[in-house]
Amino acid sequence: MRIAVVGSGYVGLVTGACFADLGHEVVLVDNDEKKLTALRDGEVPIHEKFLQELLTRHRGKRIQFSGDLQAATRASEAVFIAVGTPPTESGDADLSYVESVAREISGGVEGYKVVVEKSTVPVYTSQWIRTIILRNGAAPSQFDVASNPEFLREGTAVTDFMYPDRIVVGVENERAAEVMRQIYGPLTSGWYYGRTEAIPRPEAAKTPPRLIVTSTKSAELIKHASNAFLAMKISFINAVASICESVGANVQQVCDGVGTDSRIGPRFLNPGIGYGGSCFPKDLMAFRAVAKENGYDFRLLEEVHRINEEQRHRFLRKVRSVLWTFRGKRLAVLGLAFKGGTDDIRESPALLLVQELLREGCHVCAYDPAAMERAKEVLTAGVEFASDAYAAAKGADAVLILTEWEEFAALDLERLRALVKYPIVLDGRNLYDPAVMVEHGFSYYSVGRPAALTEEVPAAVLKKKERA
Numbered sequence: 001m002r003i004a005v006v007g008s009g010y011v012g013l014v015t016g017a018c019f020a021d022l023g024h025e026v027v028l029v030d031n032d033e034k035k036l037t038a039l040r041d042g043e044v045p046i047h048e049k050f051l052q053e054l055l056t057r058h059r060g061k062r063i064q065f066s067g068d069l070q071a072a073t074r075a076s077e078a079v080f081i082a083v084g085t086p087p088t089e090s091g092d093a094d095l096s097y098v099e100s101v102a103r104e105i106s107g108g109v110e111g112y113k114v115v116v117e118k119s120t121v122p123v124y125t126s127q128w129i130r131t132i133i134l135r136n137g138a139a140p141s142q143f144d145v146a147s148n149p150e151f152l153r154e155g156t157a158v159t160d161f162m163y164p165d166r167i168v169v170g171v172e173n174e175r176a177a178e179v180m181r182q183i184y185g186p187l188t189s190g191w192y193y194g195r196t197e198a199i200p201r202p203e204a205a206k207t208p209p210r211l212i213v214t215s216t217k218s219a220e221l222i223k224h225a226s227n228a229f230l231a232m233k234i235s236f237i238n239a240v241a242s243i244c245e246s247v248g249a250n251v252q253q254v255c256d257g258v259g260t261d262s263r264i265g266p267r268f269l270n271p272g273i274g275y276g277g278s279c280f281p282k283d284l285m286a287f288r289a290v291a292k293e294n295g296y297d298f299r300l301l302e303e304v305h306r307i308n309e310e311q312r313h314r315f316l317r318k319v320r321s322v323l324w325t326f327r328g329k330r331l332a333v334l335g336l337a338f339k340g341g342t343d344d345i346r347e348s349p350a351l352l353l354v355q356e357l358l359r360e361g362c363h364v365c366a367y368d369p370a371a372m373e374r375a376k377e378v379l380t381a382g383v384e385f386a387s388d389a390y391a392a393a394k395g396a397d398a399v400l401i402l403t404e405w406e407e408f409a410a411l412d413l414e415r416l417r418a419l420v421k422y423p424i425v426l427d428g429r430n431l432y433d434p435a436v437m438v439e440h441g442f443s444y445y446s447v448g449r450p451a452a453l454t455e456e457v458p459a460a461v462l463k464k465k466e467r468a
């Protein structure tokens, strides 16, 4: 099929590249000429596994880049809107980009098309898109609006696209449903999974995925409700972790016991320093705003947000209780991205904690495998950036693990022990077994588990002892 994808941001790029890999002809549309030139030249603006590979495979063949939305609409059977919906001050989503795209699409509606909202938007948006396209002169019989929310996670977006748990398609009639079925046919028929060049299958993937057809309003609500539920799951376990700390229980054991109930499930039950990113914080507030507008005060979501904020402050209090005073302390910070596998620092709890530590007068030496360039734009005075985790740890009063990067879970502990000033690790992501840390001579503090303490022999003294 011929498909236009409007917006070459995170969702648009991944969606366009994946559609091309499914065999469709894709035009990626953006109004930023600089971005288009960079993309045409082979640059990939985001850190995402397999994206570079797919863009290289299809650039100039099944993927074209264009600044002309009307022409792209004319040439396509489906137009996916994947532009930003940033939050306004009151927490609801700013839909002005969606509106201006809809206005422009209207001029290219010649012959039947399905206009698909892919951006995360509040309920009723698809109705508004239809109204705007009609107001600007398109004939009602020439187009339908569908809602096709995405459930991609940053860092694994391409794999998530190709191996989804489900594909949700919200439509108002069978004609639009049929177009959407055709677009996802390569996945739902299983065709894609038999190809030799297919993106590697993740272990737990169940294929082919189910395509769930709903009304447009239901599809819009599915997206907000899914993100809100996942955020709630994280805040729930973080609250449980706090109780574990108070009573001396171990949240990991509690998670095992709770998560093995198949009605609850073990995923998204990892306690930590709270969720961040460009989705959960924004979508939670947007969903609350939508609910309020429609007469429901969704206070549960406010509480989810409050617990999330508190989780970060709690961790900071823990650092303080271990170090006593902050001023002049040298802290190694491992992780700045909002989660592992991405260079994204938007609403990153790690970054917010670093800013707090700096305000308290700490000296921070930070390392992140992907997010340092972005972090450098935000963090200026008081932060040193290291070339790896060990360089960051050199001479540190304590090591703080703030992002769940795989490489931070596999550190050479002997080497680390020899580099730090004091063997103290505060792990905001529970990456280590406390007993193992003590074996390696560290005092280890994590989230929702009892602290594992050892005699904190400074590295210098340890070296002297060894020599003796």
Ligand code: UGA
Residues within 6 Å of the ligand: 120, 150, 151, 152, 153, 154, 155, 227, 230, 234, 267, 268, 269, 270, 271, 272, 273, 274, 275, 276, 277, 278, 279, 280, 283, 338, 339, 340, 404
């Ligand atoms: C999230 C959803 O998981 C996707 O399904 C959705 O498509 C996406 O938002 C979106 O709306 O675009 P993402 O923000 O990329 O994806 O990241 P997640 O993997 O969900 O992690 C979000 C935050 O929660 C991170 O800060 C992570 O560290 C934290 N988290 C996650 C935990 O603290 N504990 C967990 O058990 C899981």
